[in-house]
Amino acid sequence: MFNRIALLISLFLPFHSSLADTTLSIAGSSTVLPVMSDAAEIYKSLNSAANITVSGGGSGTGINSVLNGIVNIGMTSRHPTASEQAKLAEKFEIIDIARDAVAITVSKEVIESGVSSLSINQVADIYRGNIKNWQEVGGFDKKILVIDKESSRGTRHVFAKVILGDAKARAPGASVISGSNNEERSIISRSDQAIGMLSYAWLNDKARGMPLKLDNGDTVTAEAKYVLDGSYPIQRSLSIIVAKKRTAELQSFIKFIQSDGVTPAIEKNGYLPLSAAASKLSD
Amino acid sequence: MWLRGWIMLSVLTSIALIVLFVGFLTHASLPFFSKYGVSPIIGQEWYPYENLYGFLPALVGSAWAIAIALIIALPCGLAAAIVSVEILPLRYQSTVNLGIDILAGIPSVVYGLLGIALLLPWLENNLDLLTGHSLLAAGLLLSVMILPTITRLSQDAFRDIDNNYREAANNLGLNWSQQLVAVLLPQAWPSIRSASLLATGRGLGETIAVMLVVGSIDRIPDPWYNLLTPAQTITSRIGREMGEASVGSDQWSALMACGLVLTLCVAVLSIIAQTPHKRAAHD
Numbered sequence: 095m096f097n098r099i100a101l102l103i104s105l106f107l108p109f110h111s112s113l114a115d116t117t118l119s120i121a122g123s124s125t126v127l128p129v130m131s132d133a134a135e136i137y138k139s140l141n142s143a144a145n146i147t148v149s150g151g152g153s154g155t156g157i158n159s160v161l162n163g164i165v166n167i168g169m170t171s172r173h174p175t176a177s178e179q180a181k182l183a184e185k186f187e188i189i190d191i192a193r194d195a196v197a198i199t200v201s202k203e204v205i206e207s208g209v210s211s212l213s214i215n216q217v218a219d220i221y222r223g224n225i226k227n228w229q230e231v232g233g234f235d236k237k238i239l240v241i242d243k244e245s246s247r248g249t250r251h252v253f254a255k256v257i258l259g260d261a262k263a264r265a266p267g268a269s270v271i272s273g274s275n276n277e278e279r280s281i282i283s284r285s286d287q288a289i290g291m292l293s294y295a296w297l298n299d300k301a302r303g304m305p306l307k308l309d310n311g312d313t314v315t316a317e318a319k320y321v322l323d324g325s326y327p328i329q330r331s332l333s334i335i336v337a338k339k340r341t342a343e344l345q346s347f348i349k350f351i352q353s354d355g356v357t358p359a360i361e362k363n364g365y366l367p368l369s370a371a372a373s374k375l376s377d
Numbered sequence: 378m379w380l381r382g383w384i385m386l387s388v389l390t391s392i393a394l395i396v397l398f399v400g401f402l403t404h405a406s407l408p409f410f411s412k413y414g415v416s417p418i419i420g421q422e423w424y425p426y427e428n429l430y431g432f433l434p435a436l437v438g439s440a441w442a443i444a445i446a447l448i449i450a451l452p453c454g455l456a457a458a459i460v461s462v463e464i465l466p467l468r469y470q471s472t473v474n475l476g477i478d479i480l481a482g483i484p485s486v487v488y489g490l491l492g493i494a495l496l497l498p499w500l501e502n503n504l505d506l507l508t509g510h511s512l513l514a515a516g517l518l519l520s521v522m523i524l525p526t527i528t529r530l531s532q533d534a535f536r537d538i539d540n541n542y543r544e545a546a547n548n549l550g551l552n553w554s555q556q557l558v559a560v561l562l563p564q565a566w567p568s569i570r571s572a573s574l575l576a577t578g579r580g581l582g583e584t585i586a587v588m589l590v591v592g593s594i595d596r597i598p599d600p601w602y603n604l605l606t607p608a609q610t611i612t613s614r615i616g617r618e619m620g621e622a623s624v625g626s627d628q629w630s631a632l633m634a635c636g637l638v639l640t641l642c643v644a645v646l647s648i649i650a651q652t653p654h655k656r657a658a659h660d
Contacts (some may be wrong), residue, residue, distance in 0.1 A: 154621030162624055181623070239507045242594075245426060246621035262426040270510050270607050271593040273617065284498060285508065 117145045118347055122156015122169030123248050124274040125293040126332045129192060130169055132359035137350050144343070150274055154246025160186065160335050166344055168335040171248030171293070172261070187338050190331040191351060192365040196253050197294040197303035197316035198328075199279075203286035204304075207234035211305040211313050214327070218257050220289060223267030228287060241281055241290035242268035249275070252330045253291040295364030318366055332365060399640065406634035409627065417631070418638065423595040423609075425618070425628040432635065434595045438512060438608040439639075442587060443580045445516025445604065446523055451573055453520075454527030459557065461528075462535040474532075481525035489586035492518045497590060504605060510592030512604045518586050523576035530575065534568030535561060574650035578643040581612075588613040611639050 120130050127150050134146040151159070153170040157178050160168030171194065174182055182188070198217055200209070209232050212220075219225040220238055229235045242265045243250035251261040258265065272278040275296045282288045283300035290301075294316035297303050305315045312325065320326035336348055350356065360367045409417075413430060420431025461473040496517060497509030538561060546556040592607020593614070599606070615632050622629040 151620045158621060158623045178623075237507050244593075244617055244621070245424075246618075264424060268594060269592070270508050271617070280493070281508070281510075285501075287507070 117147065118167065118344060119165040120146065120148045120167040120169060120334075121151050121159045121165045123153040123171040123332070124150040124276065125171040125194060125249060125295075126156075126169035126191070126334070128295075128363045129332065129356075129359050129365060130167075130334070132362060133351060133356045136355060136359060137347060140350075140355075141346075144347070146347070152244060152246055152273065153248035153251075154244075157182070157335060160337070166336065167348075169333075170335060171330060171332050172251040174335075175261075182335065185338055186335055188333050188335050189348070189352065190333045190368060191356065192332045192360045192367055193321060194330055194332050194365050195294045195316040195321045195326050196249050196291050196328040196330070197297055198306060199282055199290045199292040199297060199301050200304045201282055201286050201288045202300045202302055204228060204233055204289070205302050207236075209233040209304070211307045213307040214257055214309070217289075217306075218259075219267075221258060221265040221267050226267070236287040239270070239281075239285050239288040240265070240268045241278060241288055242271050243278065243291065244271060244273050247273070248330070249291050249293060252328055256328045321366060399637075399644075402633055402637040402640060406630055406637045409630035409634045412627065413631075417634075421597060423614070425622075425631070428627060430627070430631040430634075431595075432611075432638065434597045435609045435611045435614050435635065436638075437597050437601075438515075438591065439581055439610040439612070441512045441598070441604060441608070442515040442519055442591070442610055443577055445513065446519035446580050447573060447577065449517070449520035450524045450527050450576065454524050454572075454576075455531055455569065457524075457528045458531035458535055459561075462532050463557070463561070474529075477525045477528050480521070481529075485522065485583060485586045486589075488518050488522055489589035492586060492590040500605075506605055508592065508607060510590060510607045512591065512598065512606070512608045514590040515587045515608075515610065516604070518590060519580045519583060522583060522586065523580045526576040526579055527569075527572050530572030531565065531569050534565035534572070537568070538564045571650035574646045578646045578650075581639060581643055581646075584612040584616045588616045593617055611635050 120134070127148060131148045134144075134148055138144050138146065153172050156165075156168035156170050157174055158168075159165045161178075161181055170188075173179075174188070198212060207228060209228060212231060216225065216231055220231075220240055221242070223240075225231060225238065227235065227237055243253075245262070254263045254265070255261040270281065272281055272290070275292055278290050279292055279296050279298070279301045282290050282292070283298070289304075292301060292303075294303060297316075303316045305313045306326070306328075307313050308325070308327070314320040314326045316326055316328070321329050334351065336344065340348065354369070357367045357369070409430070417430045418432045418436075420429065421433050422429045422431045423434065457473070457477070461470050465473065492514060496514055500506055500509035500511065500514055542560050542564060543556070546560045551559065587610050591610055591613050593609055594607045595609045595614070596606070598604065598608060615635055618628065619632055622632055
């Protein structure tokens with residue numbers, strides 16, 4: 095009888111004792127997610143005892159979840175805001191794992207209609223609602239479907255900082271708000287008149303990167319070459335956030351993330367490993 | 378004796394849970410209301426980064442979405458109930474019920490995905506819209522989702538009508554449509570009314586399917602009856618932003634306040650839904 099009661103009671107106890115210690119949880123940026131997910135697979139193949147769960151939610155979610163102790167590792171594709179930074183300061187560490195570019199992304203039909211490049215000012219005017227038709231930038235006579243992202247998303251911060259001048263700037267020209275890279279890409283590829291922002295690893299045939307015309311007259315695209323030489327302006331580090339005080343399992347995984355063993359996971363997803371960026375930049 | 382104790386315990390637990398939930402929501406949204414007052418409820422701008430928390434666009438969006446849903450689902454559900462109870466022979470009724478139950482059993486995220494895959498492109502192509510993400514799309518999805526509630530409860534309303542009424546109407550020589558309008562509908566009306574109110578409550582609280590198709594942009598339709606523009610509902614806002622708001626922040630508290638407003642709306646509807654039953658019983 096007593097055993098049964100004990101069993102019953104144990105059902106209601108949160109099981110943070112032995113189980114949770116061997117499970118590492120990761121959440122946050124949907125841009126970093128595929129890398130961490132592949133990295134976790136590689137790590138698991140090396141350590142069969144390891145148990146790692148990876149989920150999305152966006153950079154804001156990643157930072158908050160790790161702050162609130164909901165996950166062991168938060169993924170972020172932007173710098174923490176000042177208020178986030180203040181909370182992270184003492185106890186957490188930000189570790190960069192790769193570099194990435196945010197592409198101005200348009201529907202395939204837009205490029206086919208003759209828009210060959212956009213300047214930063216033109217993109218800004220589109221997001222501010224001053225340019226509303228593709229005709230105004232050399233394309234067909236179709237309205238522009240302007241896709242903005244949830245305000246805490248890393249891609250949004252980096253994009254708005256370069257294009258609109260402030261990571262938190264409003265975009266009054268926006269028609270729709272999307273969340274993850276996946277959601278955004280599906281809206282862009284379903285439409286034939288959309289503009290949005292995507293990590294360049296997410297581009298495909300129907301959602302294409304728009305070449306960006308710089309103030310000096312050069313035209314650059316979101317690809318490795320221009321990211322590495324620093325000429326493509328909308329680029330960023332992809333990072334993870336983790337507590338400074340770690341369990342042995344967590345420490346061992348972090349060590350793996352910082353080693354060369356993770357490079358295949360980064361390259362497979364189209365991002366640039368830091369080692370490549372570092373050697374290229376020092377050239 | 379045991380049974381009575383058990384029932385009492387269940388009742389008390391339910392009451393305690395309700396008090397706990399509403400109490401928690403109130404407690405969590407109190408910081409927001411004490412800092413910003415109640416004026417944000419009619420505020421038009423929601424920019425958490427700028428400490429602007431206007432509820433109005435989302436309130437209007439929720440109201441429109443549920444209004445569209447009711448306009449469609451109420452006549453359809455009522456018709457289905459009349460056909461299945463008053464016209465179809467008994468053995469076909471179970472087939473109709475099976476269909477309705479399947480409709481009710483489809484998870485809401487599946488409705489959302491169907492909305493993205495079928496409804497949005499259809500709206501874009503047929504109404505020549507910039508994007509199918511709109512109040513209309515949300516309303517159409519909701520109408521299918523609340524249809525089972527309305528149909529099932531209306532069926533019960535018609536089944537509960539004493540057969541004496543039907544016989545008396547027959548003996549008076551009323552034809553079928555006269556019977557329906559003069560006898561059956563007035564008898565069933567109180568239950569149909571509460572069915573609609575319950576369905577309204579369910580529809581107002583629906584999150585994921587609405588979130589995927591409504592566009593999530595905080596803007597009041599312009600002009601106010603333009604249902605073909607993207608908008609925001611209270612639930613879609615909470616769904617999009619809850620993960621990124623850090624616990625205890627103004628934004629978090631504001632979202633809790635949204636939750637509280639929604640809960641109160643649904644609670645009022647449920648209370649109204651209960652009242653006509655009592656009156657009918659006294660008559």
